[in-house]
Amino acid sequence: MKPLEKRLIQLSVTTNPEADDAVSDMLERVTGKSPSTWSNEEDWISVVTVYSDHSMSAARQWKAGIREGLQRIAACGLDVEPAVIRVRTVRVQDWAESWKRHFRPLDIDGVLLVKPTWSRRKPRRGQQVVLLDPGLSFGTGQHATTRFCLEQIVRLRPRGGNNSSLIDMGTGSGILAIAAARLGYSPVAALDFDLDCVRIAAENAGINGVQAQVRPTQADVTRLPRRRVKQYDVVVANLMYDLLIAERDRILARLKPSGVLVLAGILESQFEKVARAYQAGGCRPLQATTDREWRSGAFRFRA
Numbered sequence: 001m002k003p004l005e006k007r008l009i010q011l012s013v014t015t016n017p018e019a020d021d022a023v024s025d026m027l028e029r030v031t032g033k034s035p036s037t038w039s040n041e042e043d044w045i046s047v048v049t050v051y052s053d054h055s056m057s058a059a060r061q062w063k064a065g066i067r068e069g070l071q072r073i074a075a076c077g078l079d080v081e082p083a084v085i086r087v088r089t090v091r092v093q094d095w096a097e098s099w100k101r102h103f104r105p106l107d108i109d110g111v112l113l114v115k116p117t118w119s120r121r122k123p124r125r126g127q128q129v130v131l132l133d134p135g136l137s138f139g140t141g142q143h144a145t146t147r148f149c150l151e152q153i154v155r156l157r158p159r160g161g162n163n164s165s166l167i168d169m170g171t172g173s174g175i176l177a178i179a180a181a182r183l184g185y186s187p188v189a190a191l192d193f194d195l196d197c198v199r200i201a202a203e204n205a206g207i208n209g210v211q212a213q214v215r216p217t218q219a220d221v222t223r224l225p226r227r228r229v230k231q232y233d234v235v236v237a238n239l240m241y242d243l244l245i246a247e248r249d250r251i252l253a254r255l256k257p258s259g260v261l262v263l264a265g266i267l268e269s270q271f272e273k274v275a276r277a278y279q280a281g282g283c284r285p286l287q288a289t290t291d292r293e294w295r296s297g298a299f300r301f302r303a
Contacts, residue, residue, distance in 0.1 A: 007089045009059045012049040013066060014086070019078040020046035021144055021292050022267060026069035029240065031062050032194050034172065045082070051090070059087045076269050078293060106147070111154045112179055117207065128182040131207050132173060144291035145264035149176050149236050152262045152287075152298050156234055157183040166234040167191070167254050170265075171216055174201025176236050181210040189232070191219040224250045231256040238264040245277045252281050255301045260286065264296040271295035 011031065015023045017039050023046075024035045033050040040046075052059065063085055070080045105115035113123045114130045123129050153176060158164040167189040168177040177190035178201075188210075192198050201216040221239070226249050235255045237244060244251070244263060255261055261283060266274050268290055275285060275297060283299035 007091055009052045009054055009056060010049060010086075010088050010090045011052065011059050011062060011066075012047050012086050013070070014045055014047050014082055014084040015070075016079040016081055017044060017046045019073055019080045019293070020048055021294055022073045022076070022078055023048045023070070023080065024143065025145070025265065026073060027066065030065040030069060032196065056087070056089070063087065076267055106150075108147075108150050108154050111157070112150065112183065114150070114175065114179070128179075129208075130175060130179050130182060132175065132204055144294045145238055145266075145296055146175065148289055148291070148294075148296035149238055149262055149264050150179055152260075153180050153183065153185075153234070153236070156260055158185060164234060165189075165232040166236065167232045169221060169235065169237040169251065169254070170239045171201050172197050172238075174204045174214060174216055176238070177201070177214045177216070178205055178208050178210055180234075181205075181213040182208065185234070186213065188214050189230075190214055190216040191221075192216060193218065193220050221247050221250060224253070226250055226253055228253050230254065231259070233259045234262065235259065236262045236264075241266045241270040241274050244274050248277050248281050252278075252283075252301065257301060259301045261299045261301060262296070263299070264294075266295055266297075268293055268295040271297065275299075 013023050013027060020037050024037055027035045027048055027050055031050050031052060033052050035048045035050045038047045066085055070083050074080050105113060105119050105121045107113055110124055110127060112128050115121055117131050164185050165187050166180040166185040169191060171177050171190035171192045174190055177188050181188045190201055195218055198216045198218050205211045205214040232254055233256055235251060237251050263274060278299055282302045284302055286298040286300050288295060288297040
């Protein structure tokens with residue numbers, strides 16, 4: 001008897017390209033899976049998709065959260081139409097080939113190259129490489145907020161024998177922590193609330209030979225101690241904007257005086273509120289970048 005072929009759930013949202021990054025971020029937060037995005041400029045639509053090994057009943061439950069998320073995005077002034085949600089099952093092989101089409105090598109200032117394990121692209125002389133395998137919960141650096149964080153990690157990297165430490169709060173695939181380890185940060189800490197993300201981040205650290213430097217741990221930002229215990233030169237927090245505001249003191253407790261805070265995962269319409277909260281907490285703006293509807297920023301701590 002032929003064994004049953006393993007299948008995955010494919011959940012996709014058809015939306016306006018104006019809102020595809022916001023929909024991608026929302027879909028990741030609802031499902032805990034990192035999406036891929038396909039755009040058709042002629043028809044002016046984008047399809048944002050996640051894959052999961054959960055049951056079809058779980059996917060149907062996610063649909064309610066996705067509908068609410070689309071309403072919140074629309075309330076921010078973005079056009080989410082046609083806002084069509086589709087759920088179906090696909091073969092594992094089809095999913096793997098889809099990731100190969102969407103995951104392209106990413107070059108950060110000639111210093112860092114992020115690429116899938118199947119890519120044959122060669123790094124430049126002296127360029128550090130981060131290899132990632134597709135997992136059902138992972139980030140590839142393609143999203144605007146992740147790119148900004150990578151750019152800041154490259155910009156702030158230790159040089160000339162100097163040491164610099166970093167913590168990645170909400171590590172996901174581990175891409176930021178792994179990049180930091182490859183660039184010479186030490187020590188490097190990585191935490192995430194999702195156990196699947198912690199497992200995948202650990203696997204990716206092993207693929208990149210930095211498992212001794214990057215040991216992801218499960219932790220809930222909302223339950224971290226407010227007191228200053230272990231502090232880092234660089235804190236990267238790519239989180240929901242309301243979480244960034246509510247847990248400001250816990251996040252800043254991980255940052256050394258004169259350290260740099262990198263904040264991402266923030267819609268442009270939300271950024272000023274986040275920036276004001278951190279300026280009130282003793283942070284001075286260093287840099288901010290807008291990429292489509294996303295705005296990310298770096299701050300110097302003056303505590």
